[in-house]
Amino acid sequence: MSRDDAIKPESDHILDRPMGETDGIDFEIIELLFFAYRDFISDPDAILDKSGFGRAHHRVVHFVNREPGLTVAALLDTLKITKQSLARVLKQLIDSGYIAQVAGPEDRRQRRLFPTERGRELALALARPQSCRIDHAMEGLGESGRAAVKTFLSGMINPVTRGAADDQDDTIEGKER
Amino acid sequence: MSRDDAIKPESDHILDRPMGETDGIDFEIIELLFFAYRDFISDPDAILDKSGFGRAHHRVVHFVNREPGLTVAALLDTLKITKQSLARVLKQLIDSGYIAQVAGPEDRRQRRLFPTERGRELALALARPQSCRIDHAMEGLGESGRAAVKTFLSGMINPVTRGAADDQDDTIEGKER
DNA sequence: AATTTATGTCAACATAGCTGACATATTCGA
């Protein structure tokens, strides 16, 4: 890198004032969210490492445990990833006996996803440290404070556009998700 | 996949009860955090796509703008990634004129990072929609509610272990981060 | 019978992490 090209404090309109509240932007919360989520994720990450799984597996196991009998389509819609992305991790979870598939009772094209005992245990093991962290963060707060947190987090989420629910109607605009 | 191996609802200890509050775990907040963060990130993602940058660039631009003159070591410590990971995105940001390096005035080994005008603009453009989203999510909340949110988010973050600050002392246990 | 839907799968690619190894400039301590 020839080392000397870095020593030119004169050029290029360098700014040395921190980007602050002056712009009417709440950088504090932006950063709190970044750090909070990073650490929130780190607990399960450590556990997953041992099992040879990753975050993608975590999400799948979580939602399947939260809603046993979920269809693949519904899961894709929740995760907002492509079926090819899902396929990779889902296959591993099925092969390792964490999740089982059952043909839909009404519509036999569907593959409804259920957790096995093993899958349930993993989901709980992953959720436990996260729950602890949340409990700790909620410690000082009263009922109204806790409610405020939920309101805030809900407000951060994009509104659901269509009547997604369990209806079909997904490939209308050509996106194959 | 021979299609028929999926149709075996009998085998393997399938659970069909949702994983719920019974286990003393607050799944609601866990999920709210997941969805909230995902959507929170999606705003800047859309902007970054146009510039040909990714989330990694976002973080670098953000923190350099928040603390101009940051050393590479300090940035690595904030982001908790390896220097090789940082190098890739930092190089691109420097080459494209979003960030400039200046040799440290005291310690000339350091490369202190500063935003250029361009870098500042990008950081602001990325923060703006996030700030809007936060404002919207805070809308209903009073001062105490907002305070609760900050307390909560702060409580979610791992406590700082050592006197990290600007001190050296990083390679003690052999990890080269 | 033809079409649509739900799902799976192959192949190729991009981003952003990681480890390991090594280079260079600078500072610091003995």
Add this chain to the structure above:
DNA sequence: TCGAATATGTCAGCTATGTTGACATAAATT
């Protein structure tokens, strides 16, 4: 002053997880 430690950069290769596009199969729908 010299050798070790430090701050940073860089090469090479690996992994995880996302993406597109194309195509296959079974079941439902029209």
